[in-house]
Amino acid sequence: MADEPIISRGFRGRRAAAGRQSRIPPGQYEERDFPVLSAGPTPHTPLSKWDFTLRAVDGATMKWTWDELQALPHENITRDIHCVTKWTKLDTVWEGISVDTLVGAAAARGVQTAPFIVAYSDGGYTTNLPFDDLAGGKAWIAFGYDGKPLHPEHGGPARLLVPHLYFWKSAKWVRGIQFTAHNEPGFWEVNGYHDRGDPWREQRYTGDP
Amino acid sequence: MTDGSDVAPSVVRPRRIEWRAATITDVIRETAHAKTLVMDVPNWPGHTAGQHVDVRLTAEDGYQAQRSYSIASAPSRSTLAITIERLDDGEVSPYLTDALGVGDRVELRGPIGGYFVWEPSMGGPLFLVGGGSGIVPLMAMLRTRAALPAPIRGSAPATLLYSSRAWDDVIYRDEVITLAEDPGVNVVQTLTRSQPSGWTGFTRRIDADMLAEVAPAPSLRPHIYICGPTALVETAAQMLVELGHEPARVKTERFGPTG
CATH class of the missing domain: 3.40.50.80 (Nucleotide-binding domain of ferredoxin-NADP reductase (FNR) module)
Known part of the structure; x- marks a missing residue:
């Protein structure tokens, strides 16, 4: 076990510019591109067959078609994003709909929130979050990136955007949110990755603090 | 709630994947741009093919950089090999491929990943x-x-x-x-x-x-x-x-x- 870090003689490293380095969480480096990381093939669901579902613990649901979703108020979001594979990209620009907006509309139809959620996607991907990590202006259903429709490789037509956590929590190709009474670990969370994934606490893998 | 369902089940907290000091025992030049580092990792828990490790470098002023590398070797309790492609403008890979030699030590933690694996x-x-x-x-x-x-x-x-x-x-x-x-x-x-x-x-x-x-x-x-x-x-x-x-x-x- 390494109690003291081993100094790599002659290693200088490449720090981000002043003012930017403070925005790079521990163990991350600044990336200017937008790498693609997915566990399987990219699904392609036509917008005419796409919908988004919020489902309460008791089974009450609310569904939006693509057009219904687009009719809700859009927000422009500029945030830094952090992938557990070590890259951080600063000032990414997204367009989407706040999860608060969806939850508010659903509440009016009797779809109640719960302490946890599982987001689920085309292709079978899932990820779990405490509802607190979505509520209060912290999460969006994003369908625009950098002024253009979100590319399928990056999760289009729509992905969850939870920029304050490692990016695997921002489920690509998202199709719905299931509220759950208890925490139910998702795809990466049962495959060795941390349950919550706060980049500033470096919660990468199962067992990290 | 009334039936005790709000009592958290007793969960065995998984162990943290700790940083380990690995000692390089062999360097194999694979191509002009890729080298394999063979390392002795004390108490390595073993791994499954397809998993990766995180490698961490620390500069003399304390600055640290990490990258993930796939494990190249078959599971073994002591020896681990990673193959690194040198990216000319990279921060970490040129150091790993150019500066490290037999006897040098580097920090790593793993094995990581439970999906892209075959056993x-x-x-x-x-x-x-x-x-x-x-x-x-x-x-x-x-x-x-x-x-x-x-x-x-x-x-x-x-x-x-x-x-x-x-x-x-x-x-x-x-x-x-x-x-x-x-x-x-x-x-x-x-x-x-x-x-x-x-x-x-x-x-x-x-x-x-x-x-x-x-x-x-x-x-x-x-x-x-x-x-x-x-x-x-x-x-x-x-x-x-x-x-x-x-x-x-x-x-x-x-x-x-x-x-």
């Missing part, structure tokens, strides 16, 4: 598609298979479709040829940029026709692992699904720049 109990057939240094986790799978007793090995036939730019860019070139001497292993290579004289393999990027020709039939339900640059992975995964392979059996690992 012998999963059986076969295996269809491995690799581009460039994407071969590394696939080689760990082939080495794992090669170390099995013959009867078990025979039940897991493997096909490797391996894309490189040129003959001199083929990582593990000799070993790949040796592996193909096993009747249960079929190695198909494509060299996309230039080919030596007398080359009989493919000479183009991986495409639908090539996959249709090389891949085990969907009815055999192969375990498919694809690793390489994004464009290769996207193309191969999409086409294999179109050829009738179940999306859930197509496991991918893409890399962007990991300098």
Whole structure:
């Protein structure tokens, strides 16, 4: 076990510019591109067959078609994003709909929130979050990136955007949110990755603090 | 709540994957741009083919950088090999490939990842598609298979479709040829940029026709692992699904720049 870090003689490293380095969480480096990381093939669901579902613990649901979703108020979001594979990209620009907006509309139809959620996607991907990590202006259903429709490789037509956590929590190709009474670990969370994934606490893998 | 369901179940907290000091015992030059570091890692818990490790470098002023590297070696309790492609403008890989030698120490933690993995109990057939240094986790799978007793090995036939730019860019070139001497292993290579004289393999990027020709039939339900640059992975995964392979059996690992 390494109690003291081993100094790599002659290693200088490449720090981000002043003012930017403070925005790079521990163990991350600044990336200017937008790498693609997915566990399987990219699904392609036509917008005419796409919908988004919020489902309460008791089974009450609310569904939006693509057009219904687009009719809700859009927000422009500029945030830094952090992938557990070590890259951080600063000032990414997204367009989407706040999860608060969806939850508010659903509440009016009797779809109640719960302490946890599982987001689920085309292709079978899932990820779990405490509802607190979505509520209060912290999460969006994003369908625009950098002024253009979100590319399928990056999760289009729509992905969850939870920029304050490692990016695997921002489920690509998202199709719905299931509220759950208890925490139910998702795809990466049962495959060795941390349950919550706060980049500033470096919660990468199962067992990290 | 009234029935005690709000009482948290007793959970055994998983152990943190700790940083370990690894000592380099061998450096193998694979190509002009890729080197393998063979390391002795005390108390290494073992791993499964396809998993990776995080490597951490610390500068003299305390600045640290981490990168993930796929494990190249078959599971072993003490020895671990990673193969690193040198990215000329990278932050970490030039140091690993140029500055480190036998006896030097480096910090790593792992093994990490539970999805892009193959273990012998999963059986076969295996269809491995690799581009460039994407071969590394696939080689760990082939080495794992090669170390099995013959009867078990025979039940897991493997096909490797391996894309490189040129003959001199083929990582593990000799070993790949040796592996193909096993009747249960079929190695198909494509060299996309230039080919030596007398080359009989493919000479183009991986495409639908090539996959249709090389891949085990969907009815055999192969375990498919694809690793390489994004464009290769996207193309191969999409086409294999179109050829009738179940999306859930197509496991991918893409890399962007990991300098």
